[in-house]
Amino acid sequence: xxxxxxxxxxxxxxxxxxxxxxxxxxxxxxxxxxxxxxxxxxxxxxxxxxxxxxxxxxxxxxxxxxxxxxxxxxxxxxxxxxxxxxxxxxxxxxxxxxxxxxxxxxxxxxxxxxxxxxxxxxxxxxxxxxxxxxxxxxxxxxxxxxxxxxxxxxxxxxxxxxxxxxxxxxxxxxxxxxxxxxxxxxxxxxxxxxxxxxxxxxxxxxxxxxxxxxxxxxxxxxxxxxxxxxxxxxxxxxxxxxxxxxxxxxxxxxxxxxxxxxxxxxxxxxxxxxxxxxxxxxxxxxxxxxxxxxxxxxxxxxxxxxxxxxxxxxxxxxxxxxxxxxxxxxxxxxxxxxxxxxxxxxxxxxxxxxxxxxxxxxxxxxxxxxxxxxxxxxxxxxxxxxxxxxxxxxxxx
Numbered sequence: 149x150x151x152x153x154x155x156x157x158x159x160x161x162x163x164x165x166x167x168x169x170x171x172x173x174x175x176x177x178x179x180x181x182x183x184x185x186x187x188x189x190x191x192x193x194x195x196x197x198x199x200x201x202x203x204x205x206x207x208x209x210x211x212x213x214x215x216x217x218x219x220x221x222x223x224x225x226x227x228x229x230x231x232x233x234x235x236x237x238x239x240x241x242x243x244x245x246x247x248x249x250x251x252x253x254x255x256x257x258x259x260x261x262x263x264x265x266x267x268x269x270x271x272x273x274x275x276x277x278x279x280x281x282x283x284x285x286x287x288x289x290x291x292x293x294x295x296x297x298x299x300x301x302x303x304x305x306x307x308x309x310x311x312x313x314x315x316x317x318x319x320x321x322x323x324x325x326x327x328x329x330x331x332x333x334x335x336x337x338x339x340x341x342x343x344x345x346x347x348x349x350x351x352x353x354x355x356x357x358x359x360x361x362x363x364x365x366x367x368x369x370x371x372x373x374x375x376x377x378x379x380x381x382x383x384x385x386x387x388x389x390x391x392x393x394x395x396x397x398x399x400x401x402x403x404x405x406x407x408x409x410x411x412x413x414x415x416x417x418x419x420x421x422x423x424x425x426x427x428x429x430x431x432x433x434x435x436x437x438x439x440x441x442x443x444x445x446x447x448x449x450x451x452x453x454x455x456x457x458x459x460x461x462x463x464x465x466x467x468x469x470x471x472x473x474x475x476x477x478x479x480x481x482x483x484x485x486x487x488x489x490x491x492x493x494x495x496x497x498x499x500x501x502x503x504x505x506x507x508x509x510x511x512x513x514x515x516x517x518x519x520x521x522x523x524x525x526x527x528x529x530x531x532x533x534x535x536x537x538x539x540x541x542x543x544x545x
Contacts, residue, residue: 161222168229172195181352187477189533195241196242218466220462224401224462259372297361306357314331316330331372339361350513397465400471401481402521403457416493437514482518
């Protein structure tokens with residue numbers, strides 16, 4: 149059964165990440181938001197070494213009912229704390245790419261050893277394939293001992309700075325999602341070209357790239373998981389499920405980004421309002437509270453609900469429990485919550501919220517993409533509905 153108390157070992161991780169956010173990220177957040185396009189910030193280069201030294205959670209060995217708090221829970225706590233400082237800078241830390249989660253989810257032991265510690269981006273979205281991952285049209289054809297990739301990817305986080313890219317491509321377009329596989333492509337591969345780096349509303353320091361693959365050749369063993377498509381419908385569903393398993397790990401981490409951003413906005417808002425004599429007192433009855441106090445209560449409750457859902461999804465992953473529904477639920481809840489909380493905080497603080505004298509307007513800008521990438525709000529709700537109703541993607545679109 150899930151225990152909602154954070155273990156002492158993971159509290160240490162949380163504290164280290166919070167210190168990093170306060171001491172490194174916050175002081176340079178405005179600087180790199182204004183610069184936008186740049187190489188990896190110098191201040192972040194030592195951070196990767198610090199993160200590698202962070203303790204990892206683990207359960208008690210030998211118990212049949214073993215309860216673990218492992219890499220997923222560790223990641224949630226660290227990401228939330230760092231995004232309290234700056235979500236764009238967190239995404240820019242060398243070695244923290246979303247592609248790393250894909251390698252660890254479905255890669256072979258050899259692939260995990262070779263690529264797990266590199267800076268791996270993930271390339272899924274295409275000009276004609278966004279939230280519908282099954283519509284991927286980038287192709288991968290086997291030519292002797294090499295895969296040949298052709299296609300275009302857009303909105304690839306860390307696509308410029310990464311060491312390698314995890315690319316989603318289809319082995320046979322006529323077979324639909326069953327033929328979609330993921331491949332590891334080194335960033336310096338001559339067949340991989342950087343098309344452009346996007347200008348963005350938020351997360352400006354984190355590079356978002358468009359990439360093209362022109363007869364891009366990679367070794368046969370650079371496919372993540374098996375190259376088998378399967379002869380039956382059930383086997384094909386299982387094959388695509390392995391590819392989609394990546395999202396079961398990454399969606400709670402994206403939800404944690406929203407938790408950090410929302411917590412930062414609420415703390416700043418409380419500080420501003422307290423100077424005006426407005427202080428949230430949870431012992432007071434609602435009818436004895438002002439409108440602004442009531443709004444703070446509601447926002448705090450919304451944040452806490454999203455936090456508990458996110459912790460549950462991570463805990464389930466660490467304990468080997470299927471968490472696809474819970475991963476989508478926490479991503480949907482936290483993504484929407486992050487938008488609402490940051491925008492409401494801007495409104496509550498008036499001129500100070502809208503100006504650049506505080507970080508509130510930046511937090512509001514940064515929060516928007518969290519509700520979009522790794523599957524939009526609408527896609528998450530659709531996935532949850534399929535689970536609740538017991539319907540397939542073909543039956544409920």
